[in-house]
Amino acid sequence: xxVRNLETCFSPALFEADEHRESxxxxxxxxxxxxxxxxxxxxxxxxxIPVAEAEVAREYKTRGYLVAAERDxxxxxxxxxxxxxFNFTKEKVEGRTIVYSTTNGTGIITLASRARLTVIGSFLNxxxxxxxxxxxxxxxxxxxxxWKNRFNIEDTVCAGAIAQNLLxxxxxxxxxxSTIAAVDLWSLAAPxxxxxxxxxxxxxxxxxxxxxxxxxxxxxxxxxxxxPVMKNGVLVDSLL
Amino acid sequence: xxVRNLETCFSPALFEADEHRESxxxxxxxxxxxxxxxxxxxxxxxxxIPVAEAEVAREYKTRGYLVAAERDxxxxxxxxxxxxxFNFTKEKVEGRTIVYSTTNGTGIITLASRARLTVIGSFLNxxxxxxxxxxxxxxxxxxxxxWKNRFNIEDTVCAGAIAQNLLxxxxxxxxxxSTIAAVDLWSLAAPxxxxxxxxxxxxxxxxxxxxxxxxxxxxxxxxxxxxPVMKNGVLVDSLL
Numbered sequence: 001x002x003v004r005n006l007e008t009c010f011s012p013a014l015f016e017a018d019e020h021r022e023s024x025x026x027x028x029x030x031x032x033x034x035x036x037x038x039x040x041x042x043x044x045x046x047x048x049i050p051v052a053e054a055e056v057a058r059e060y061k062t063r064g065y066l067v068a069a070e071r072d073x074x075x076x077x078x079x080x081x082x083x084x085x086f087n088f089t090k091e092k093v094e095g096r097t098i099v100y101s102t103t104n105g106t107g108i109i110t111l112a113s114r115a116r117l118t119v120i121g122s123f124l125n126x127x128x129x130x131x132x133x134x135x136x137x138x139x140x141x142x143x144x145x146x147w148k149n150r151f152n153i154e155d156t157v158c159a160g161a162i163a164q165n166l167l168x169x170x171x172x173x174x175x176x177x178s179t180i181a182a183v184d185l186w187s188l189a190a191p192x193x194x195x196x197x198x199x200x201x202x203x204x205x206x207x208x209x210x211x212x213x214x215x216x217x218x219x220x221x222x223x224x225x226x227x228p229v230m231k232n233g234v235l236v237d238s239l240l
Numbered sequence: 241x242x243v244r245n246l247e248t249c250f251s252p253a254l255f256e257a258d259e260h261r262e263s264x265x266x267x268x269x270x271x272x273x274x275x276x277x278x279x280x281x282x283x284x285x286x287x288x289i290p291v292a293e294a295e296v297a298r299e300y301k302t303r304g305y306l307v308a309a310e311r312d313x314x315x316x317x318x319x320x321x322x323x324x325x326f327n328f329t330k331e332k333v334e335g336r337t338i339v340y341s342t343t344n345g346t347g348i349i350t351l352a353s354r355a356r357l358t359v360i361g362s363f364l365n366x367x368x369x370x371x372x373x374x375x376x377x378x379x380x381x382x383x384x385x386x387w388k389n390r391f392n393i394e395d396t397v398c399a400g401a402i403a404q405n406l407l408x409x410x411x412x413x414x415x416x417x418s419t420i421a422a423v424d425l426w427s428l429a430a431p432x433x434x435x436x437x438x439x440x441x442x443x444x445x446x447x448x449x450x451x452x453x454x455x456x457x458x459x460x461x462x463x464x465x466x467x468p469v470m471k472n473g474v475l476v477d478s479l480l
Contacts, residue, residue: 153417
């Protein structure tokens with residue numbers, strides 16, 4: 001195939017669904033939805049049903065499902081837990097189906113559902129997802145979740161790190177300014193990722209709510225080689 | 241006054257009008273609308289009437305106005321000229337009222353019209369606008385025009401340069417990830433701005449249309465100290 005096109009989108013408000021129908025869309029919500037979903041699969045979850053609306057998550061709960069649901073970092077009252085990756089322990093999730101609804105992440109998964117394929121990426125699976133993507137002969141869109149439609153730094157530098165991996169294979173090219181900027185910001189962040197993310201607004205928000213205990217974990221490269229992939233509206237392990 | 245808030249918006253699609261009603265909004269469309277407007281005032285234009293719709297510009301032309309109007313870089317058939325800064329010579333614009341309509345820039349001016357004050361910034365007036373802003377006791381939004389609602393590099397690094405000037409005064413603070421990223425990208429671009437902008441998609445677009453002759457000029461710092469300000473729907477010199 002010809003050289004594949006690589007693009008980056010910084011916010012759901014900038015997503016152009018029609019442009020990416022044939023692309024693989026990588027959803028990146030480092031703090032914390034992508035990291036939580038990837039951790040769940042690393043700990044043996046069998047599938048995750050993302051739902052955008054809290055009311056739909058509540059309905060699943062009444063039917064006996066394990067439900068992770070938060071808004072603005074706070075666990076919804078009916079849910080089993082929220083979206084800290086630390087909640088998705090082996091004891092809780094192994095072999096289970098989880099219904100999952102967050103402020104940002106799951107709405108974006110719904111938005112991207114018209115793409116050819118949707119996968120979940122973060123620092124936790126960064127080498128694995130970069131290699132997996134390079135084996136697919138498809139254009140790639142790195143879709144940063146942002147925060148309430150705003151640009152954010154942590155998703156952007158993660159996109160930049162994946163973009164650098166992909167461009168390094170020689171299989172991709174880009175004329176997308178967002179991708180170029182993301183790679184450049186990654187070059188600044190890479191020598192001290194934790195220090196760099198210290199500047200990010202979401203880190204401040206999580207710290208103010210005392211929800212920042214998982215940030216160091218979320219920035220850990222290669223915790224797992226699991227790649228959650230959307231199939232028929234449900235996230236499953238890419239190997240299935 | 242308390243420390244002023246500094247924010248940056250990367251695209252019209254991300255603009256939150258309600259958040260910035262009390263702010264000064266700086267419109268940045270380096271290639272080429274902001275640069276052309278600033279050049280026009282440097283060369284003695286008396287006022288510029290920005291219009292979003294081409295048909296409105298055409299109507300002004302029939303009433304005898306000097307009209308600059310382009311779409312995607314090409315001059316509209318009824319217009320006197322397009323939006324290269326090189327068109328706005330002293331001979332053509334001194335003492336004149338210009339009606340101005342471009343693909344991106346003028347639509348954004350309309351969008352920002354609910355803000356407290358709208359001004360036009362680019363590299364051409366960068367020191368002057370930074371100083372002028374610091375004398376106003378207001379929050380500031382740096383509003384990058386982007387390209388067809390997409391993020392672009394040249395507007396972002398210009399926003400970063402202005403942001404660095406403002407933050408350096410100690411009068412502003414920011415918790416806006418876009419501002420932090422813009423300052424960081426400016427730090428990468430500053431040592432060789434022309435070289436850095438070589439990576440930008442808009443440079444490629446303009447080169448493909450042979451409209452790139454003005455890029456070096458558009459990246460010239462401090463060509464003028466003119467600051468175009470919107471008053472009653474018309475751009476005038478800030479000193480008026």
